[in-house]
Amino acid sequence: MLEKLRNLRRSEPQTTGDPFVDALRAALGPDQVRYDGAHRSLLSHDASVFDGGNSGPVCYPTSTADVQTIVRLANDHGRNVVPRGAGTGLAGGAIPLGLPVVVAVTRMDRILEVDPVNRVAWVEPGVVNLDLTRHLTPMGFHFAPDPSSQQVCTIAGNVANNSGGPHCLAYGVTNAHVVALEVVLPSGDVAMLGGLEPEPQGLDLRGAFVGSEGTLGVITKVAVRITRNRPAVRTLLLSFGSVRDAANTVSDVIAAGIVPAAMEVMDQPITRAVENYVGAGYPLDAAAVLLAEVDGLAAGVDIDADRIGEIGRANNATDVRLAGSETERALLWKGRKTAFGAIAQIAPDYYLHDTVVPRSALADVLTEIYAIADRHDVLVMNVFHAGDGNLHPLLIFDGREEGMMERVHAAGAEIITASLDAGGVLSGEHGIGVEKQQFMERMFTDDDLDHQNRLRQAFDPGCRTNPGKVIPSGHSCADIQALRSIPREVWV
Amino acid sequence: MTATLATSDPVLLDFAEEVGDTGPVAVEGGRTRWSLGGSPAEGTRLVRAPTGLVDYAPDEMTVTVRAGTTVAELHAALAEKGQRTALTDRGGTVGGALAVGENDLRALGRGLVRNSLLQIRYVSAEGRIISSGGPTVKNVSGFDLPRLMVGSLGTLGLLAEAIIRTNPIPPVSQWLAAGDADPFAAYDRLLAPSAVLWDGASTWIQLEGHGQDVADQQRLLDDIGHFTEVPASEVGEGPDPCPVALPDHRWSLAPGELASLERGELGRFVAVIGLGLVFADRPQPVRPLSPEVAEVSGRLKQNFDPTGRLNPGRDPGRK
Incomplete structure (x- = not known):
């Protein structure tokens, strides 16, 4: 399969006719931008039942600087950005809508540092959940969130979905285990949200980012809380x-x-x-x-x-x-x-x-x-x-x-x-994505949804990051605009 | 009728009406942290948040409480059912404790305030009741406004009601003290101490849990220091109950920074090992926000409160 994909790539023309793709190729390494049909088709889906995704170029950054380059080029060319981890989401949160550039963080998969004094591990976004726990176990620690997909799902995906898992009953969901996030904001700026201290200064942008389903920016580094193994x-x-x-x-x-x-x-x-x-x-x-x-x-x-x-x-x-x-x-x-x-x-x-x-x-x-x-x-x-x-x-x-x-x-x-x-809620751990957008109005009033949109737009005023997700379209006008602004010639 | 978060509680609707949609306004709670991040600007109208316990479900480990209720009243009601919350009791209100977002010095055992909030209802700058989050202990339905409200000093909305996660009070709680112990070694040795305090010389540790476990953990400290049990009568009452007098100012540091604290900079201090809180004679210098974080924070304020009428004069970036 991989060999097939490689051959497909080799046979791709040097120029694509899409200036955005050409610009990405010029700025990143040759194997970091994929535009072949097989690849785009593969990345147009996640683990949900939803079809209808339509991926533009697929990029595989290996550094924060790469992500920054992609986001800035997307801004220059008026294109949307959809971050993606392992694609195990079940609510369609990673399905690309409107030919965006898909930023697949799976090659950013290094565990950068385990810091037992601060009880955190600094990891890149594409580190697989279970790989992190396996790395920590001999040191007497683990990463508490343990979704059933933990053998393949990434930490960035866990952060984006505020993932749970069986053992979150006692230890809490992902938000309680993320202390700091380095992100590339939709503007292309890099920001560190949160911090190792218990009460970081200012508004809790870290807390707002966790669970935002890839709509507020692209995660490039995470400081996760590590939990002592129980005797x-x-x-x-x-x-x-x-x-x-x-x-x-x-x-x-x-x-x-x-x-x-x-x-x-x-x-x-x-x-x-x-x-x-x-x-x-x-x-x-x-x-x-x-x-x-x-x-x-x-x-x-x-x-x-x-x-x-x-x-x-x-x-x-x-x-x-x-x-x-x-x-x-x-x-x-x-x-x-x-x-x-x-x-x-x-x-x-x-x-x-x-x-x-x-x-x-x-x-x-x-x-x-x-x-x-x-x-x-x-x-x-x-x-x-x-x-x-x-x-x-x-x-x-x-x-x-x-x-x-x-x-x-x-x-x-x-x-x-x-x-x-029965007094319950729409989702416990899979998120809203595209699956439950139409049900959001059953749980929230127009005013409530308007305020969620205000949060979204504070991070992403142009609604260019993972547009068309979470908030129903009637409450998120800029999303519709962003999806309509795709240049006609790239519908290939 | 499908479930919705929209409230029909006349008490909350009255509060929204009182807040209205024009003119500078701030909520007055217990005034225990009144000038944190700046005092309300002159001419700001003061209102009080509604009070009362709305619903307490011990078997769900959740409590619905109006923001003007005192933390003391909330905790007294929970204690009757053997439960508590992560909120710290400084003599103020639930809304104040959430808006300020300060943690209890025993947060290693009780959890952080920011993780304990499940659902909020607040009054917006337009005088509307906004709800976010959900009543269940697990929920990822939509953007997480509750997280954003903790520590926001009421600058994005005025808290009216909250659903907070509760926790069982452990059967045994014991403070220990030693004059010759390495607090960092003690923290590493113990599985889950509720607090490890250090003033540069002496160490105090709170252990909680089943009696046998507390005794076993205490024994693990034998080769680290000569720990003695502190009688309950010697554990101070009121805010931050612990066996040592705390200096006035709070610092928030990475836990890894505590090993190199300088008396010259802090004066007398009591550090919470593993957590990163430090109580010191001198105030912590303001840590400026990065330009990128300041820009997003500024847009949040602009989007939630376009006319700057909510708690004018206060800035969560200057806490």
Whole structure:
């Protein structure tokens, strides 16, 4: 595949007819600007179900100066900029709209410095999440956010989406683990946001940037908080005769004042699929399983593990099992983290949703989700970060079936509505991207969206960085303008 | 009816009306940090934010509270259910604590204020109620205005109501003191101390957690210094409760800078190891913002408050 792409590049003409592409090629190294159809097609997608992306030139910077050059040239030529990490996003946040230059940061992948005194690591944006943790582990540290895509997703992508993961229950999402960001602003200037001190001077631009889905600039360096590895870990697997009992256990654990490192629930269909896929030792007869983990100091984790077991039994747990070894623990987690790979055995297509509800509403909303799926005759499986109330209903289908996509989207919309009605929010960790733009008006008023747009425009007055995302177009006029301003001749 | 963040709370709507859409206006809370970043300009109309606990859900670990409520009142209500927040109690209000954004010196155990805010409602320069964030503990729906509001000194909007994350109060809390310990070695040895304080000679450490864990952690310090337990009666009350008297001025430094603190520059000091807060006799010089950060910050102020009517005279860049 790579060889094919290389050959394609070699066969490209020296000039493209697009002065912007020619200028990028003149300014960057020859292998840093790709304009061949295969490459642009590849980078027009991310891991979401959304088509409709249209990439212009794809650039692979290797330094902050490269990024600055790209952004300045884009400004000179009136073109938009879309930053991109590994492209694992599920809400379409990295889909290029309107032939922008795609700035793929994957070659900026060096861990620059681990600073144990300040408890931070300075990394380039393209460092892969799990690579960082593997690098830190022998030093007694790890990077706490652990999205299920952590084997491939980048730190910059984590920052852009304010990513979560199972272990964010106790440690918090990415925003709590980013202390400073070097970014190339849409103006082309380089800025350092935040700092190593606990209360940096001025407005918290760092906090505003995290989770902005690539709309406020391009990240070129990150200082992430590194977290001490816990000396004691206990992992429990609880089995239940109903999803409701599992959900109530989660709610009761939090109510008892216990903050586990993680609490994950899988219903029977997904548990069976996972067990078939990895053989992790999950029970096939349980209606739901709860994977709960507590970590910290030895005495506390034993106390908390015992209490979680008791709370589970009080909620009719049919089995409470403590992982007896690190191997067993690792296998249980492997099952959980490969859940989405496991469903490929069942149907060719899936649509993974992401909403959050109050923990006390988990059981009722899950009941409603099963009813919605029934009504639309779509198969649904549930595997989710129960401790945070973060639901991930997984709609499974064969997209070739007549009328199926309409049913899938209708069911998805009802799931979002049910979550909002229960006092929840649109997204817990996947973001808004293009997926949930049309739902933003259900959660926010016109005034609220206007203020979000004011923040956006303070960083990016021309709305040229990742336009057409997050804020619905009716509230973000400059976005529409930016998308319309693409020169006609580059539509090739 | 689908869920929406729009508020129909008459108390908040009255507050918005009081703030109005013209003339300079500032919120008066407990005045505990009144001149931080500059006092309100002369002629500024003072208003008070609404008060009261709106909703407390201990089993969600969240609390909805109006901005004029005192931190003391909030924490008293939470303590009844064995919970607390990251806010520090200086005798002021919740809105003030968020607008100022200062952390508790025990932030290693309680978390940073900026990470604890889930949802805000504030009154805009146009006198409108704006909501951002969400009521759940995890949320990435839209741009993150709550983060921006923490430490903004009310210059972008006047806080009316907040949803804040709560945390369980650990079963045991113990302060230790030693006159002969290396505080940096102690900090490295312990898994998660709630505070490590150092005045250049003596070290004070707060350990929290289950009783056995606290005892085990204390034993880990045996070869670092002769630590003795500080009786609860010797831990000061009021703001920043700890076993040592704190100088008046706060410094915010990278934790790595604490090993080379100079008395000549700070006077007497008490440093919070691992966090980077320092209490000192002398004030920290203003750290100028970079031109790039100043430019974006200036545009934020312009976009949120085009006429400069919110807290005129205050500048979060000069805290």
